[in-house]
Amino acid sequence: MLNHAKTIKPDYFIYTKATATNIDIYFNLEHIKIENLQLFLIIYLYFHLRKTFSCFSLSLTIVKSIFAPLIKVENLANMSVLVNKESKVIVQGFTGSEGTFHAGQMIEFGTNVVGGVTPGKGGQTHLDKPVFNTVQEAVDKTAADVSIIFVPPAFAADAIMEAANAGIKVIICITEGIPVNDMVIAKEYISAYDTRLIGPNCPGVITAGEAKVGIMPGFVFQKGTVGIVSKSGTLTYEAADQVVKAGLGITTAIGIGGDPIIGTTTQEAVELLMNDPETKGIVMIGEIGGNLEANAARWIKEHGTKPVVGFIAGETAPAGRTMGHAGAIVGGDEDTAQAKKAILRECGVHVVDSPAKIGEKMAELLK
Secondary structure, eight states, rough: OOEEEEEEEETTTEEEEEEOOOEEEEETTEEEEEOOOHHHHHHHHHHHOOOOHHHHHHHHHHHHSSGGEEEEEEGGEEEEEEEOOOOOOOOEETHHHHHHHHHHHHHHTTTTTTEOOOTTTOOOEEETTTSHHHHHHHHHHOOEEEEOOOOHHHHHHHHHHHHHHHOOSSEEOOOOOOOHHHHHHHHHHTTTTOOEEEOOSSSSEETTTTEEESSGGGOOOOEEEEEEEEEHHHHHHHHHHHHTTOOOOEEEEEEEOOSOOOSSHHHHHHHHHHHHHHHHHEEEEEESSSSSHHHHHHHOOOOOOSSEEEEEEETTTTTOOOOOSSSSOOSSSGSSSHHHHHHHHHHHHHOOOGGGGGGHHHHHHHH
């Protein structure tokens, strides 16, 4: 086996792994797999004759267009797990009390935290990591590709847009209470960038055994084969605990957030896990209000290939009253827990009436 790694530019990295039958190239957040031996030899030699970033970039563009039938290209920015042990994470709001506490927990879990951002404190060191004044500076110096945001509500939308503008691929916003109008502007702004936003008002994302980018208790999430998508942070932890106790364990848990305007919907998160080869079953946790769960269920009916266990919180909530999350308010006939559960069942989702039954039901389905 032949391995080769080279830094071409501070924020771009190439890693090639060659065996007798194929070559794997990781470059600019893409994984290119080539299984044709002759093509492998030509491309491998050609790449290693090139010395500059522009040549590498142009080479890959040519290869992907000419040899498309013979190679497999995977965009690592859209990998189903979102975060893994290779993710380079920065913390926006790094030196504040929340950022400090949770960054410390993330580092203890094993997450590759490469630094943080606090305007005006650039050049300092915090938790033995460098502090930068801007996200762009952090990306330039560390090649960060994931950011977690612990910025006060009045400034959080700007933090999201700054991260997207700096080239961050996965933005996870923990902040609760961001003005809706601010999020409307931020979501529209980042739509022009190759980035994915999780949240706001979410517990984050965890890939068991690899990376925790959020506020969830890491010890609950043991490595396994079940993915979780949830609006609720607390129910995410409860579901993970139930699944682990059932002997299955977790691949990735995605807390999408409970605000009216969020970056990644239930359906989009389910799609990510449905496309993940390591995930064998999915837990989908929703609540009253909105149509995210209904949309996801209809997608599952048409495209689902794995068993999905569903739970809807808020069955006793009175109509017209916000319950907990800003988005948890019954406004129409399909917004109630009873209506959502009926839709999920019609679409083939295995609905349980208590979160205590999630692990038991999933174990039954994966036998």
